[in-house]
Amino acid sequence: MLASAGVARFITFEGLDGSGKSTHLERAAAWLEAARVPVLVTREPGGTELGAAIRGVFLDPRFAGMDGTVELLLVFAARRQHLLEVIEPALAAGRHVLCDRFTDSTWAYQGAGRGVAGQVIERVDQLATGGRQPDRTLLFDLPAAAARRRGHSPARRRNAAVDRLDAEAVTFYERVRQGFLDRAAGAPERFRILDSAGSIAATEAAVRAALADLLPGPAGA
Numbered sequence: 001m002l003a004s005a006g007v008a009r010f011i012t013f014e015g016l017d018g019s020g021k022s023t024h025l026e027r028a029a030a031w032l033e034a035a036r037v038p039v040l041v042t043r044e045p046g047g048t049e050l051g052a053a054i055r056g057v058f059l060d061p062r063f064a065g066m067d068g069t070v071e072l073l074l075v076f077a078a079r080r081q082h083l084l085e086v087i088e089p090a091l092a093a094g095r096h097v098l099c100d101r102f103t104d105s106t107w108a109y110q111g112a113g114r115g116v117a118g119q120v121i122e123r124v125d126q127l128a129t130g131g132r133q134p135d136r137t138l139l140f141d142l143p144a145a146a147a148r149r150r151g152h153s154p155a156r157r158r159n160a161a162v163d164r165l166d167a168e169a170v171t172f173y174e175r176v177r178q179g180f181l182d183r184a185a186g187a188p189e190r191f192r193i194l195d196s197a198g199s200i201a202a203t204e205a206a207v208r209a210a211l212a213d214l215l216p217g218p219a220g221a
């Protein structure tokens with residue numbers, strides 16, 4: 001399906017920490033800005049002042065024993081504010097939205113990772129977002145151990161102290177990875193699974209191909 005001019009798209013970037021979401025989101029935003037395509041870049045949890053405050057609580061190692069359903073409620077609280085304050089207004093104004101993580105991360109981390117039941121996630125999602133789905137979701141996929149090595153690069157260690165989720169074992173991240181793959185299998189028309197184990201250039205070519213039908217200009221180049 002070709003995008004008609006003027007239709008703003010909601011595109012999410014998903015995957016483990018270290019899978020390349022931020023790297024490729026920045027690159028995609030750069031091609032679009034160079035082509036004067038209006039675009040808004042944002043992220044979860046966060047994206048608003050309230051969301052940033054919730055993100056601080058969410059990642060704080062002091063709350064190591066946080067219950068999975070509490071995590072779920074925190075991320076959906078931030079997500080509702082983010083949708084109302086940032087995402088929907090940008091789309092209504094004709095800007096494409098590129099968002100680093102959205103509800104699929106909740107299914108992967110709180111669902112597959114922490115074991116919160118799918119019915120609970122669905123109910124809270126209905127309440128918080130009305131079941132809002134992106135137009136396209138790029139899943140950056142690679143083995144959990146490899147993502148962890150990248151995510152714990154010296155640069156990242158310098159910039160951010162180890163957060164609450166960094167303390168989880170690799171088996172947790174393997175469940176999360178599988179959770180993302182299961183989400184993708186359940187919505188193949190929305191998802192594109194991109195192999196992120198190889199070079200940045202190879203993954204970037206896959207990103208361009210995965211967005212070519214939705215976005216104008218160099219995304220299709």
Ligand SMILES: Nc1ncnc2c1ncn2[C@@H]1O[C@H](COP(=O)(O)OP(=O)(O)O)[C@@H](O)[C@H]1O
Pocket residue numbers: 015016017018019020021022023024150151153195196197198199200201203
């Ligand atoms: N194919 C690839 N795609 C994206 N990043 C890659 C790739 N290969 C290696 N990297 C490196 O892996 C790290 C990915 O980090 P980042 O983009 O911040 O991931 P995330 O935002 O998903 O945590 C970066 O240091 C990047 O240079």
Ligand SMILES: [Mg+2]
Pocket residue numbers: 021022023100
């Ligand atoms: Mg990132």
